[in-house]
Amino acid sequence: MQRNYWMIAFGIVWTIFFSGMSFYWAMGGLLGVRSLGGSIYEMSLNPSSSFVLIVWLTGFIKLLGLILLLMLLVQWKKPIITKILFSVAKIAGVLLFLYGFLNFVTITLSTFHILDFDLDSYATFWRLIFWEPFWMIGGVFYFFSIKSKKSMFNY
Template sequence: MQRSYWFIALGIVWTIIFSGMSFYWAMGGLLGVKSLGGFIYEMSLNPSPSFVMIVWLTGFIKLLGLLLLLMLLIQWKKPIITRMLYYVTKIIGALLFLYGLLNFITISLSVFNVLEFDLDSYATFWRLAFWEPFWMAGGVFYFFSVKKSTI
């Protein structure tokens, strides 16, 4: 397996920012949360303890991506570990990208009144201009962190 250290580094930075946002919001920060819109925004205004716990948990789950990317930097002696890391990284990258892309498509369809969402124009703008492309960028960083070696 060949590694792309630039994509690994970008993925690490992306993951830290991504999980950091969850930790910030879990501690009660509200900057940027209105851009998410809908139910999440409403819940963040007067969060229940279970909602706060979920936001903390999502931050820690996001940090698992950091572990994965750091594991790519190790020269593993067992080929099965290398193969597993390769496929897990590719799958996670593809899923992150697809999640952002599908959200982008569905929110775009709501802009043209094909679908109906509970998003105001502020949240719709930020979801299309930042959040969904942010998910897709993370997917690209993970996906291209590794490539199969011809050896």
């Protein structure tokens, strides 16, 4: 297995943007928050100190992905460290993609009134057009940051 430097770079940019949104919202910014919909949007209009703390913490947690991607760039002396980091990147990619995909499916089902969500049409639109695909794209960046030496996915 080897590093895919393009996917690592895209993943780094994606992660900085992703965590930056949380920091922006934690500082009181409201641009884009309506597109999340539901209770998150309602809480952001008049946030409690515990809600702001949670938003700050999510920003820092998202930055852990940046540390992971940067660690992939290091040439570790012990191969076990490299293998563990490669595995963590693959698993993180799968989880990010699945989170976005499953949300996409459930929100789509709610548009057909199969499931009932507390999302207005504005939030539903943006969740399907931007947020859930955004999660999935991040998953693709993380997953393909590592490629097999013999793979159809080599670039």
